[in-house]
Amino acid sequence: MPEISGYAFPNDVHVHWSLMIVMYPYITGFVAGAFIVTALYHLFGKKEFEPVARLALATSFCFMAIATFPLNLHLGHAERAFNVVVTPHFSSAMAGFGLLYSGYFVILLLEVWFVYRREIIETARRSRGVKRVFYAALALGTYDTSPEALEIDHRAVKLLSAFGLPAACMLHGYVGFIFGGIKANPWWSTPLMPVIFLLSAAVSGIALLVLLYQVTAKLGRRPIERETVQAMARWLWFFLILTVTLELLEIVLLAYENSDAWHIISQLLTTRLEFSFISVQMIGGSLVPFILLAIVVTMNAYLHDRVRNTLASVASLLLLVQVFSMRWNVVIGGQLLSKSFRGLRSGYQPSLFGREGVIVAIALFVLPFVLLWVFDRVLPIEPAAAPSDPRHEPAAEPARRTA
Template identity: 55%
Template sequence: MEPAITTGYVFPNDLHIMWSLMIVIYPYVTGLVAGAFIVSSLYHVFQQRELRPVARLSMVGSLAFLLVATMPLLAHLGHPERALNIVVTPHFTSAMAAFGMIYTLYLILVIFEIWLVYRKPIIQLARRSRGFKRWFFATLALGVYDTSERAMQVDRRTITVLAGLGIPAACILHGYVGFMFGSVKANPLWSTPLMPIIFLFSAVTSGIAMVIVLYQTLMKFSGKSISGACVQSLAQWLWLFATITATLEILEIVTLAYERSEEWVVVGELITHKIPFSFIGVQMIFGSLIPFLLLGIVVLMRRFLTDPLRNTITFLAAFILLIQVFSMRWNVVIGGQIFSKSMVGFRELYVPRLFEREGIVTALAIMILPFIFLALFNHFLPLYESDQEEAPGAPTET
């Protein structure tokens, strides 16, 4: 590698960005996982009944992103073939070592919950089909065709318990990602106890936003009507979480600036001169302020809005917030590496290339895979419930 263009004094080993685009999309993907799961829990645990149309979609969406969550890491590792060392000999003083365990537990939990929600449709499919398809769905049903009212009731209760357990699991899964950055004391931009909390709230923001976008797109493609009450409720939750996220993000910077410690010399320069476009422009003004206003209209002026207008505004705000959360990940991960640990110099600005191992094409492929999974899933087991169908995943009354 050739020496890079730097300004100020950069430690000789600090010339290049070590954590690239892959490490930007990794927290982005896990954030979507955690956020989408929280949406499904709002229905299953917190009994937000108007969210019923997106209960299944958000849960399966969470799984879809969970399945690709390890891919950016594998694409990044110097030795992906040794990735399992992390579970064989985990070094527990490292936040990263917990990844294997947290990921596995969460994966089991989500798969188990989805399986229970879809058990009845799976059994119906197994009964209806022939050949390989029948064998496949019979295996999925584990050979038990019990759809009696008593069995369904057991399922509903188990789902509620799992969804309840899933909330702390989702929070740990993503809080841990924030902790991975927040615990690096060598880096003044990352090293703050606020970091896991910021990550968690922006994760929920991105999850709700993704569910809004997915839901409206799915309904358009299937020719169904979009539930206005559902979108309204999602918009309200989104407004709340987006506002808290933006507040926390600003608080972190304001605290650093006000303390005027050594770190601010380098972080201030970083924000105002190195990444003003992606931080002030995209993350703060375009990504936080505009959706705040748009969702404010939806929440505060709901009486004056027609369904299509509300849906469109919410869709737009959700889409912008998805970009905002991505830019936040970018600014934290990449921004935190632009300055050298000498604290008096900056590295070259990082622009990912189109075709490289950790490049844009890889990132796009990883981001598209969950949608392909969702489409496949939807082909066999619908991601939405028809209104007549009795919901196996409905909250129990007790």
């Protein structure tokens, strides 16, 4: 039987937004987070992000490709999903999704195309038969790789990043807005919600790339650039501090105001969400990575590369769990409050099998990496030797640069 505590309405005891609704902001978070990393290189000229810029773009693209899957799985009737794109309107935050999703997807597609154009053309020139037709079609039939054309590509990528960054922020900010705009629920209804979602998206995106970068470098037998790991750890630390500050600010404010909502939210946090909020999100997912990254950032000069990479990886792994638990605590936590605000509904346990079960959720998380592998087959993520690539120049001091 469902466990109910306090004065809960008896006809309202179930959690309806399931694990899939937890997965949805988690997956879109990677889209925005990974794009922020690309933008740091393309838009803000952070050279140390160059080795991950293309990986980040591809990651953003692959997660974007499946971003709608959790919603489709939750709602059923996947064949109707296209309706949200053809009938956008502004009376519902969810219906604005059509505009934001398609707009951002076009920008992302264009950016991928401009980044890979030279290589698409070179592959088309090299290959024969069907492969040549495929890459020629991808190149839209123009084989111009003159320095002027490449300069135009470069400028286009910069311009698209300039549009893409706000678009990515809006895409994810609006996910937070959907929750922040539900005024009947005090655990959701705060203007901080879009900002918290966005910042934690940056955390999850960078954390994923810290791991992906090191794994792909190991698999491809490439050196792990010291500056890149350092820079990502620094930015990860920065976004982690901002995220946790805002997450705590929201709660501290409620507690300090001692508002009527606090009576039930304090109960929620200390009973139903005790493990997922206090233990996982705040201690294991925030405090521990904060300390680990603080070591990486502040004691940088004294750290052996192996130690730094390991610390950054462990912190990133914990942060991936932190962001997931944050999504869980928001989505599921908000539904555990009875509408009476005097009692709590029964807790939610996802089923293992079934359309919205744990196995499907794991499959959803694995799918973008499969797509990433396919992406890499079609458009190699690691750039082929190019004269401008500093890593292929005779390395000045290989011992200093590489791990």
